[in-house]
Structures are given as structure tokens and as C-alpha cells.
Amino acid sequence: MEQHGKSRRPLDVSQEKRKPADGPGIRELSLLNAVAEAVGRSLNQEEVLRAALEKIVELEEVRSAYVLLKDLEEGGMKIVGDEAAAGRGATPTAVEAEILQEGVPRCYPDVSHAPELTPIPIPAGAGSFLIIPLPGTVGIAGVLGVFSRLPTRFDEAAVRLFTAVGHHLTRALTNAALYTSLRRQLSQTQTLSPIRAPAVAAPVRDQGMWGIIKRFLETMQVDRCAITLAAPGETTAHLIAGYDQSKENPWVQGIYLSLDRYPEIRRVLETRQPLVVPDVAAEPVLSDIRDLLLSLPIRSMLVVPLIKQNQGIGVVSLSSRGPARAFTRDEIEFCQTLANQAALAIEKSTLFQEIQERANKLQALIHLTKLMTASLNLHEVYDFAVKAAAEFLEVPGVWLLVADDEAREVKVEASHGLQEFAGLIGDRIPYTSGVVGRIMERGEPQYIADVRQESRWPSKRFLDQAGIISFAGIPLLSEGRVLGVLAIFTRQRRLFSPDERALMSALASQAAIAVANARAYQQIQRYASTVAELYEAATQVSGSLDLDETLQKIARGAAASTDAASSTIILFDEWGEITHVVDWEVGEIEVRKSGVSRQVWETCRPVVLPDFGAVPAGTVNPRLLALGRRAAVCLPLQVRERVRGVMWVHYNEPRRVAEEDLHLLASFANQAAIAIENARLFAETRRLANTDALTGLYNHRYFYHLLDAEMKRARRYGRALSLIMIDIDHFKQYNDRYGHLAGDEALRCLAQVLRKNSRRVDSAARYGGEEFAIILPETELSQAAVQAERMRTAAVEQPWPEGHLTISAGAAALTSTMSKVEDLVREADRALYQAKAAGRNQVCLSPPHSP
Known part of the structure; x- marks a missing residue:
């Protein structure tokens, strides 16, 4: 290593020539997996960063670590680390700026001989310093800085390890950013903001599985690997991703398996424990399929469970063709760690998909409403309705049949798809004609999985030539009248899920409103x-x-x-x-x-x-x-x-x-x-949103909102303010004796007592559990004591659903020393506990100048 004066030059890891390094061992991979699993547990950027740094610092050779990252939401940079790192500010030093520009890792073997690091706070006892670039979507997103406890602690393997950690961290931060973006879109969609959702996508489940399968294959040196999902109690499983090196096309996905033919999967799903098969020929669990496995050939197997919230959701299966193989304990633990990562990836993917699907559906309804309600031209309304339904439901044909009440028939006013077959069914259909007639007469939707079995369909030729199998007809209802039918056709058997039916009803409802409005406009x-x-x-x-x-x-x-x-x-x-x-x-x-x-x-x-x-x-x-x-x-x-x-x-x-x-x-x-x-x-x-569902009183969140507003008002105008905290005595024993239903009824009874004994200006809230709070504006402590005693007496006289209950109460008044709402709550709470400590069923007051 070259020296320059007293300053030891940093190692440019990407440029220095070294002899070929050995592959990573199980221990290094386990450490890497621990970091990957930690950052995979959260979709919050701050939590991801801190989880990664905690795992890095747990390594015995690491003294401390920090991350300097571009803040895409606020602009500029942000830093996450220990107090020393946070105190230095988020402006990149010269060394960090070079890494951000070049994207090349750099190692300083001895920080005491590296004066260029002076702007970076070096922790006491640090030896070496390693700085790793964090790749972003475009360019370098940030850097990861790691200090070792001793000089020359970072060798080539350590550099590779922390570079891999940086890649895991970057992927986790990307997922967190996507999740935050999707949550923001969903929030905006739910409040009906007229915006267009940006084209972002949640992590693709299969892509994540390919990466995990590749790591299994490379690390465990096996011939086959498959990830299979199965819900408890099901008889089939879904192979979502797999790789078989013996096949010409090795990648497989989307295959459904009968668990009767895969006893090893059923066994692991039932026990939630790994199944180790050193030799297929000697494993009794596989006796029914032993000959089949040996003919493939498969000699050794390892099957580990995918566990989510203590419940098995699937398995990872590994198999080898060679001689019998006894998997080591470290190998089994490593495989289970990777399986846990797969379970987390599936969970996050499902969450992203649910959020995105709901956002898309809501956005589609908003878009449809805007298009239809923006037009008072009937034909434009008709065209918008059928086009939106066809594209969103992904069906080959949607027709809009509009009612003519005088002629007692419906007319095909608009169609999207299947136009060439419209003549086979006729431009007009009488109300008395089969399915459409039932919809018009009853005003209820009709869903037919196989319309070919429907004897009253207007035209069999239409079904045969258009290849129609399933049908959904949704009435357009307005002011109790059926204005028409939104007819949806499919060429494959389709039952239509509850979500799809709800969406079709919403589309028809919006279309009915738009049609009614357009008709009214034409008439006047x-x-x-x-x-x-x-x-x-x-x-x-x-x-x-x-x-x-x-x-x-x-x-x-x-x-x-x-x-x-x-x-x-x-x-x-x-x-x-x-x-x-x-x-x-x-x-x-x-x-x-x-x-x-x-x-x-x-x-x-x-x-x-x-x-x-x-x-x-x-x-x-x-x-x-x-x-x-x-x-x-x-x-x-x-x-x-x-x-x-x-x-x-x-x-x-x-x-x-x-x-x-x-x-x-x-x-x-x-x-x-x-x-x-x-x-x-x-x-x-x-x-x-502001009330407690059980009692009808204000909830905990809104209580604090009201108390904050009342405190500000009391201070602004120099008025009094008091707070009463109430707790039901021995409520746990009451629940244990009479049951939770009686306990719920008791909570409702007490809520009614508090309402009856409160003024209109007072605000009663359920603070939590069996605790309640009453905000008393413009009320001195002595007046609060009278009101609390009145409530206590009313509770004694109250006929409870079972047995008998009493309450304890504590009251406090706002003083000049209280700067936060929590100060007033704390004083009232303290008085409450004094009442309970003094024997319960009584009222205690907080001293006027409590500390």
C-alpha cells in the first residue's frame, strides 16, 4: 500500500488489483440476510435506514455507521446515524461529494492518517473507514459510511459485503418510496381529488422470487428450487416461481399442484418445520412418490416453510440430483432466513397490489364521473359509459340498452365491441323478452355464468356466432325508474367477483345519473x-x-x-x-x-x-x-x-x-x-371519525383536539378550564364475571350517565378502555368537583345491566404552569389515581399548583 507523507491514500476498491477472492461463506451470507430481512420489515424510509444501521453496528468489527441520502420529497440531503453523525449536518463533505460523483467505493485503512476525513465526525476508537455509494434510479442516491474498531479491518470480502448491503438498502428505500407514493395517490383518490395518478408500479412479486431462487441455487448448489404458496386447509398449491437446471426452458411459474401428489409440501405446511431428506430412497414420507422422484432423478431434498404471522403460507423446495446429501444446520438456518425474506416479499407485494388496485378502481370511477357529468349530450354519455366499462372490466363487449317506456322496449343506443353482431339480436328488445325483460321489470341486476343455458335469451344465433358464454346486466336506476340496462358480455365463463359486481353497479349508477341529467337537459x-x-x-x-x-x-x-x-x-x-x-x-x-x-x-x-x-x-x-x-x-x-x-x-x-x-x-x-x-x-x-363506536362519545384523538382548542381559548381570553378523568372501579373483574357483552353495555350506560350530567358546553370522551374524560370550559376546580360528584352519585344510582358498578374521578384545573395539553391530563390523571388509591368510589382534586 502506497504512502504519501503521513497521509495514507484511500483504497479505490474498484481499481486495485487483487488475486481472485473466495466465494462468500454461510456466515457472511447470514449477516447479509439479517440486514436484508431487517430492512424488508418496513415500508417507512426512516425505519428502513435505522434498521439497516442497527444490523450493521451489531457486527463485532463495526464501531459506527451512517447514511447520507438525497431527500427526494424535501430536496437537498438528509443524514441518519448516531448523534455525532446527525450533529454534523447533511451537507456532503469533499470525500462524500466525490463518491456521489464517481460512484466508486473507497476504503481508508487508518483514519488517523487521513486528514481529508476531518470534516466527517470520526467516533472515538475508530480504526478504518469504508464509504460505499448507494445507487439510485438515476445516478447515485447517497453514501453508506462505516467505521471499524481497528485499523486495516476492511478487506475485499468486507467491501463486497457492505456493497451488497448497500444494494439491499437501496432496493428497500425504493420500495418504501413507491409505497409512500401509492399511499399518497390512494389518499388523494379517496377524497375525490381530480388528479391523474402517476405511472408508478408496485414491486413485481415474480421478479422478487427470481432473485431469491437465484440466491438459493448459487449458495446451496442444488439443481432445482421452487416457491409454492398454499393456504391452510386447501388441497391445491400454487407454484409461483421455480427453476430446474435439467430443463431446456428452466424457469417455471403459475402452476397449480395437487397436494395429494406432493406429500412433502403438505408435511411442511402442517408442521411449519423444515423437512430434510438426505436420501429420497430412505424417506418414508415420500414412499408413494419415491419411484417418480428417483426417475427424474431427485436424490436429496430440503423443504422449508414460508411463515407469515406464525401461519404457514407456502414452502421453498430444494432438490439435488447427485449422491445423497446431508444438509448442515447452518445451511438449513440460512435457507429458513431466505424463506422468511420470501414471505416478507410476498406480503409487501400483496399490500402494494391491494393499494394499487383500489386506487385504480377509485380513479376509474372518478374519471368516468368526470367524463359523463361533463357532457349533456346523450350520445356522448352513452359512449363514455360503454367504453369505460369495457376497458376497465377487460371484456370483449358492452352495450347500453335504453328504455322506451311508451313502446315497452329497449333500444341498443351504444356499444363497445361486438358491433358486427348487433343485427343478430335486433335494435329493439321488448320488455317481455327473457333476461332483459326481467331486469327492466324488477330493476335488479342479473349475472349468468353460462348464458347458453338461458332458455329465454332473445337470440341464440347471437350467442353462437359471437361466442358469448357469460353475461351481466345492470339496471340504470334513476328516481325509482329503470332507464335502461348496461349489458356486459364475455367469451369465457366468468362468475364476476363481488368487487367486480360492486364496480359494475357503481358504473351503472353513474351512467344512470348522467343519462337522467342529459335527458332533462334535452327536454328543457x-x-x-x-x-x-x-x-x-x-x-x-x-x-x-x-x-x-x-x-x-x-x-x-x-x-x-x-x-x-x-x-x-x-x-x-x-x-x-x-x-x-x-x-x-x-x-x-x-x-x-x-x-x-x-x-x-x-x-x-x-x-x-x-x-x-x-x-x-x-x-x-x-x-x-x-x-x-x-x-x-x-x-x-x-x-x-x-x-x-x-x-x-x-x-x-x-x-x-x-x-x-x-x-x-x-x-x-x-x-x-x-x-x-x-x-x-x-x-x-x-x-x-371523531366518535367512539361503542359509546358514541368523542374518541381519544378528537378529545386531544378539543382539549388543545379549549386550552388555547382559555389562555387567549383568560378564562377557567377544568378536566375530569373518570375510571370504572373493578371493571376487569366485572368483565371476567359477567362477560364482555355486559361490559360493553356497562360502558354505554356510563356514557349515558355522563351525557345526562354534563352541560351543553362540556365535551365528554372515551379516553380508552374504561377511562373517560370530560372537558369543562369556563369552569373552576370547585365547580368541576361538584359536577364530578354529581356524576359519581348518578353512577351509584344507575341500574347496570348486571351487578353494580361505581366510578372514581379526578379533576384538575388549567394553571399558568401548564404549557401542554398533556400537563392538564397528567394532573387530572394523578387525581384519579389518588381517588382509586384512597378506596375508589370517590372524587379527588389536583392541587391548584401541582408541579
């Missing part, structure tokens, strides 16, 4: 100015997800777009009780439970009152008469099969409402109903 084109006003109002309504704001916009839009003097929106619950009343230019109005509104809600039919003077006394609300209103229309607000409420528009003069005007109002009412349903679902989703 001569009322262009009115349509424009209604569209403007509907757009404003759909732009809000707040229910009260949405109702106000609907009331205002209904009146403004129809030259009405005022309007009223009334919502009912499923039992017919009035839940919301919102008006425009009416003022306070008393809504009766019976009358026209109730009639429209029950019948789902609009009612026109062209002249208040011509209707029986008591029909019209006195408030409307006092305002000088003379006519009105009441329409149902219906979403699918359910009427959510009614919409009134009032006029100052008697008015005969033409059918076209009624259609316009009904169209607006449909849009309004959808907006109301969206706002209601949004409110319900937000409520479910």
Missing part, C-alpha cells in the same frame, strides 16, 4: 335561460359539504331560479320526524307533522297548489297566507329509493305550473337531494 332546452339559472344554483349547492350551508343555498337557489317569492326546505328522518327546516324569505314558520309536506314525503310525488284560494281551509300554512303568497309547489328530495325531505317554492300570484316547469323544478330537486345526501354523508363520516 327551449327554457335555456331558466336552465342556466338552475345550473348556476345547483353548482353553488354542490360546492359545499356543510349541511346547513347546503340547505341555505338550495332554498335561495330554488326561489331565485324559478321567479318564486320564497322557498322552504324540510328534512325528515327515516321515522318521519322533522330534523331540519330552512327557509328563504319566509321567516319563522311552524311546520306541521301532517299535511302536504308529509304527503309528498310518504308518496314521493310532487304536489302543485296553483291557487291557495281554491284549496280546503287549513291546507296552507298561515304564515304563507300572512306573507301574501298565493301558489306553491312541493317536490320530494329523493336520493335513490329514499326521500330525505321536501322542497317548497312559493309564488305571490296564482300560477298554473306547466309540466316543463315541473320537470325543471324536479331536476333541481334531484341535484339538491344529491347535494344534501353528500353533505349528510360528509357530516356522518366526520362524526364517525
